[in-house]
Amino acid sequence: MKASFFIALLAFVSSSAQADAAAAQKAEVCAACHGADFNTPISEDIPRLAGQYPDYLARAMADYKSGGRKNALMSGQAEGLSAQDIEELAAYIGALPGTLKVLPLHRFIR
Numbered sequence: 564m565k566a567s568f569f570i571a572l573l574a575f576v577s578s579s580a581q582a583d584a585a586a587a588q589k590a591e592v593c594a595a596c597h598g599a600d601f602n603t604p605i606s607e608d609i610p611r612l613a614g615q616y617p618d619y620l621a622r623a624m625a626d627y628k629s630g631g632r633k634n635a636l637m638s639g640q641a642e643g644l645s646a647q648d649i650e651e652l653a654a655y656i657g658a659l660p661g662t663l664k665v666l667p668l669h670r671f672i673r
């Protein structure tokens with residue numbers, strides 16, 4: 564009984580490690596612009612993505628793919644992504660340590 568629980572747990576842990584590895588591989592092409600750590604983009608007009616909310620990342624990718632959001636560089640990148648690619652990439656990139664933060668509203672509205 565106990566052994567089967569641990570076998571199931573092990574299978575779960577190793578399948579999520581495999582999903583991580585697959586996402587990391589898919590993210591390699593993105594890292595060319597967004598930076599290997601997704602926090603050091605190659606130019607200042609490319610956003611930092613590490614630690615961004617995964618649902619925000621997924622929405623942005625879906626919008627580039629559908630044409631709802633257009634950008635000469637990103638539209639082509641998102642074109643070939645499946646829904647599963649988008650989900651995995653968003654989870655992977657969102658879980659990376661980043662420096663993005665939400666500033667208090669009083670910094671903008673006085």
Ligand code: HEC
Nearest residue numbers: 592593595596608609610620623624633634636637640652
């Ligand atoms: C050729 C360079 C390049 C590559 C490769 C690239 N991106 Fe981007 N990415 C950009 C640029 C430039 C922007 C800003 C576009 C804009 O203003 O809408 C951007 C924006 C984004 C955004 C929106 C960020 C925000 O804050 O709204 C996401 C999400 C994103 N990229 C994910 C990816 C993913 C995932 C990949 C790999 C599949 C990837 N990018 C590959 C250049 C690139």
